[in-house]
Amino acid sequence: MPPTPARVTAVDTYDIRFPTSRELDGSDAMNPDPDYSAAYVVLRTDADADGGPEGHGFVFTIGRGNDVQVAAIDALRAQVTGRSVDALCADPGALYRDLTGDSQLRWLGPEKGVMHMAIGAVVNAVWDLAAQRAGKPLWRLLADADPEWLVHQTDFRYLTDALTPGEALELLRRGRDGAGERTARLLERGYPAYTTSPGWLGYGDDKLARLAARAVADGFTQIKLKVGADLADDVRRCRVARSVVGPGVRIAVDANQRWDVAEAIRWVRALAEFQPYWIEEPTSPDDVLGHAAIREAVAPVRVATGEHVQNRVVFKQLLQAGALDVLQIDAARVGGVNENLAILLLAAKFGVPVCPHAGGVGLCELVQHLAMFDYVALSGTTEDRVVEYVDHLHEHFTDPVVVRDGHYTAPTAPGFSATMRPESVAEYTYPGGTFWAADAETRRGHAV
Amino acid sequence: MPPTPARVTAVDTYDIRFPTSRELDGSDAMNPDPDYSAAYVVLRTDADADGGPEGHGFVFTIGRGNDVQVAAIDALRAQVTGRSVDALCADPGALYRDLTGDSQLRWLGPEKGVMHMAIGAVVNAVWDLAAQRAGKPLWRLLADADPEWLVHQTDFRYLTDALTPGEALELLRRGRDGAGERTARLLERGYPAYTTSPGWLGYGDDKLARLAARAVADGFTQIKLKVGADLADDVRRCRVARSVVGPGVRIAVDANQRWDVAEAIRWVRALAEFQPYWIEEPTSPDDVLGHAAIREAVAPVRVATGEHVQNRVVFKQLLQAGALDVLQIDAARVGGVNENLAILLLAAKFGVPVCPHAGGVGLCELVQHLAMFDYVALSGTTEDRVVEYVDHLHEHFTDPVVVRDGHYTAPTAPGFSATMRPESVAEYTYPGGTFWAADAETRRGHAV
Structure with missing residues (x-):
């Protein structure tokens, strides 16, 4: 049987x-x-x-x-x-x-x-x-897949005024040229990363300086600072960072949607002397036309967004409107791999580099696969492309990312690197896991 | 004490x-x-x-x-x-x-x-x-309110490149001129409605013809048909409707986001001989630029959208891009009255008429208040303005809408007309209410 x-x-x-x-x-x-x-x-x-x-x-x-x-x-x-x-x-x-x-x-x-x-x-x-x-x-499953099958996996709904299945097939077929060499290079060298670890807004200047110096020592050629709460603070923090990393390391700044359009333009211009490489999320992720206006006003500072962009339809418009220099996919914001295939293909069609958002819990683990597929079998280059890296919480995954000399090492274990360790699940499940139960117990103790 | x-x-x-x-x-x-x-x-x-x-x-x-x-x-x-x-x-x-x-x-x-x-x-x-x-x-609370207080209630975040608080204050102050006369007229005559009841896609041609004729007899000057599943069906249904209502009644058509941009243009042109008044939701509600392209291509058919527009930032862009002839607020899709104040003010600034979406459960009850405030204290007119009306489920509310001679009667009971009857709550709570419990019992009986 x-x-x-x-x-x-x-x-x-x-x-x-x-x-x-x-x-x-x-x-x-x-x-x-x-x-x-x-x-x-x-x-x-x-x-x-x-x-x-x-x-x-x-x-x-x-x-x-x-x-x-x-x-x-x-x-x-x-x-x-x-x-x-x-x-x-x-x-x-x-x-x-x-x-x-x-x-x-x-x-x-x-x-x-x-x-x-x-x-x-x-x-x-x-x-x-x-x-x-x-x-x-996963990156290899995608890179090895038949282009026609990948097109079948891609969601083109509401996109065909900007990208047709036929154009996508052509991009994927072209992407196969030299894929073998790029795979070898990826396995040897990894995929470029940048680090946000130095730049959290809650860190003092000393911690910022120390972590920025360490980032350069660790081989990163780009770091990122959070900005947008207080301009005088931002000027000071950018000055500290630039003085530590020198002129050759890129400093991206990230406002996390803090500003209206005019305020974004004023603020970014005020930071221009420190040569920010990109301004990330200057305003609402829904504001396609706002991003376009900001981009026009703050050039040569690049405009980046994407971690909160809800779906492929908004990415399509950001590209159609010329609102983006850098497209930041996120592995867990949209409808999964099938929708991210559409977004990667849109970026390829419009010639805009993809620099994925990561950090959080497990976002590095997931999104590295999409960036590596993009390199091996679609964009064909890592020029001006970096995946965000934040050194937090990787220990909770069974196949954590490995970043060496400023590069993500290509995963070789089968899967999407998405498995959490059973011990971590048992400890941090809310509210019943061992950590939270003990925490509640402690709080009750304090309350007595 | x-x-x-x-x-x-x-x-x-x-x-x-x-x-x-x-x-x-x-x-x-x-x-x-x-x-x-x-x-x-x-x-x-x-x-x-x-x-x-x-x-x-x-x-x-x-x-x-x-x-x-x-x-x-x-x-x-x-x-x-x-x-x-x-x-x-x-x-x-x-x-x-x-x-x-x-x-x-x-x-x-x-x-x-x-x-x-x-x-x-x-x-x-x-x-x-x-x-x-x-x-x-509620309409009266808003219409009587101090313009400065209303501005304070309005969410301007991410809007100031299109509408400033100062401009909003000016619009609200101007809106007060003649408010007393309009209130009297509203109480006497009501606010114009249109009806979608004839046009559901699942209804046969006979039911469509019968309900369309009744709509005209009931005093409606606009009806709406659902379209977008099959072009030949749509042509036939539009022909039936136009022959029943004659040339003087407006027929809006609604595709409920069914099309990509090029398909929307083709389909609407194919229905043009029946003089549709507007095409509603021709494509994704997220596609500002798509709506703009469709609008340019299908004029003089108007483009309407809004029931699924997620927030004021997308409405701002629809107006900035010239993508809309008719703005359809929904009372329960965005962040409540405070965000709808911003959207009504944007529409007033850009001179685009607001024709609210309603139907469903209780949406007529809610949104009539916003339209009536708009008339009395902001737009100052009902020209080319109608609130959708669907004759379903009103019996579950304690203060249901009253539509007479094609007009919503102005509510006079205090509140937002949002209270459901306790008997309805008891019957239709899912899955434990009396209706659903009996339904489950019946299904179990069939399964034996």
């Missing part, structure tokens, strides 16, 4: 929260006290008993509301449970289309916010499962 | 679902089987015992995921409970700013989707409470 084909038997969700606000890690002009968190999902299958892989995905949040994000993933459970694992892995796009096309759930976006990120987490978990079953890291 | 000032003692939420999919009410090209639902919130206060009012608000959804929307409202509970009722009602904008400015919750949007709509429901509940305590219907 042939074995029964494997099916998804459970969609398990976890509310994981890390108490990062206590150290001001991750503090910026809009987010003074984030508790880095993940709404984590595990797809279990009836091949698990035979040691078959599970699929892992997550949404990154910064604390309160992580439970709402978990509830949104839970709302997808009925549409995933019972599906054939073979069918899911052969065509993750079918699930993507079913979930984004569910008319009742679509009303809650459409294609944005909590519900869309939940879909992204589940879709990414399927890609994790597919890559594990293929025995490849 | 003076009485203790009243505080919010509870934020109660309810998952209310109506089984509308069984009659194909509400069916369109993107939403074939909606179960009209409400994530309903009641703010209770310790003045309740003395007969003091409660505040009511809700998010409209179409079924699955209504529980996620409820979870999002629940996530706001801690920030509302315990607040002074006097302070809330004197300055609803303070709560709006606190909730939209909560950095951890903001990450889940920002200002879009599930979390933003949850904020809108709670903010609207405060306005309901404020209007009840003032003894006025």
Whole structure:
């Protein structure tokens, strides 16, 4: 009797929260006290008993509301449970289309916010499962894939005035030229990174100077500073950073959506003497025309955005409007790999470099795969391309990123690097995990 | 001893679902089987015992995921409970700013989707409470309010490149001229409505013809048809409708986001012979530039959108880009009255008429107040302005809309008309209400 084909038997969700606000890690002009968190999902299958892989995905949040994000993933459970694992892995796009096309759930976006990120987490978990079953890291599964299949996996809805499937196929076919050499180079050298670790707004000047110097010593050629709370502080911090790193290291600045358009222009011009390489999120991520106006006014400072851009339709317009110099995909904000394929193809079509957003919980682990696919099989270059790196919370993943000499080392383990360590899940599940239970106990003690 | 000032003692939420999919009410090209639902919130206060009012608000959804929307409202509970009722009602904008400015919750949007709509429901509940305590219907509370106070209530963040507080104040001051006469006229005549009841996609031609004829007999001068699933069907349905209503009644068509840009242009041109008055939601609500391209190509057919526009920043751009002829606010999609004030002011600044989206559950009840405020104290006219009307589910509200001779009668009861009947809540709460419990019982019977 042939074995029964494997099916998804459970969609398990976890509310994981890390108490990062206590150290001001991750503090910026809009987010003074984030508790880095993940709404984590595990797809279990009836091949698990035979040691078959599970699929892992997550949404990154910064604390309160992580439970709402978990509830949104839970709302997808009925549409995933019972599906054939073979069918899911052969065509993750079918699930993507079913979930984004569910008319009742679509009303809650459409294609944005909590519900869309939940879909992204589940879709990414399927890609994790597919890559594990293929025995490849995800970047390699994508880079090795047939261009026609990749086009089939890509969401072109609402994009065809800017990018057609035929154009995408052409870009992917061209991207295959020299892919073998680039793979070898990637495995040898890695993918360039930049670091945000020195620049959190809550850090004092001494800590900033020390960490900036260490970043240069560690081989980084770009660092990033948070700005936007107080101009005099920003001027001082930029001066400190520039004096430490010298003229040859790029300093990006990041306002985390703090400004209206005119204020953004004034503020960036006031920092121009320190040669910021890019200004990131100068205003609302929804404001395509605002970004275009800012870009025109602050050149040669580049404009970067993307970590909060809700979907491919807004990226399309940012490119159509000439609003961006640097496109920052995020692995867990949009509808998963299928939508990020569309965004990478848009960037390639418009010739805009992709410098992914990372940090948080596990965003480095995920997004490195997309950048490496982009290099090997689409853009074909790492020129002016860097993946953000933040040295936090990697110890909670079973296949953490390895950054050496300012480069992400290419992952070789099969999958999407999305698996959290069981000990971390047990400790930081909110509110019942061992850390939070003990914390509540301590607070009760203080309250007595 | 003076009485203790009243505080919010509870934020109660309810998952209310109506089984509308069984009659194909509400069916369109993107939403074939909606179960009209409400994530309903009641703010209770310790003045309740003395007969003091409660505040009511809700998010409209179409079924699955209504529980996620409820979870999002629940996530706001801690920030509302315990607040002074006097302070809330004197300055609803303070709560709006606190909730939209909560950095951890903001990450889940920002200002879009599930979390933003949850904020809108709670903010609207405060306005309901404020209007009840003032003894006025909300439209009148707003129309009577001091322009400086209204400016203070308005969210200008990310708008100042298009609308400054000073300009808004000027518009509101000018809007006061003749407000008394307009109030009298509104109370006598009501506000113009149009009806979507004839045009649901799931209705046959006979039902369409019958309902269209009835609409004209009932005094409506505009009807709306759903389009976008099949062009031949749409041509036939438009022909039927035009032949029934004659040349003098406006026929709007609504594609509910079905098309990419080029397809929208082709399809609308193919319907041009029936003189559609506007094409509504031709493509993604996120696609500002797409709407602008469509508008240029399909003139003189007007372009309308807004029911799914996530926030004021996207409305700003739709106006800046000249993408809209008709702006369709929705009372429950954005962050409540405070954000809709900004959107109404933007429309006034750009001279674009506001024709609110309604229907669903209770959207007519809410949005009539905003349109009437707009008429009395801002736009000053009802020319080319109509509020959508759908004759469904009004019986579940304690102060349902009254539409007579094609006009919404101005509400006179204090509040925002947002209170659902307790019997309806008991019957349609999902899954435990009497209707759904009996339904589950019946299904179990069939399954045996």
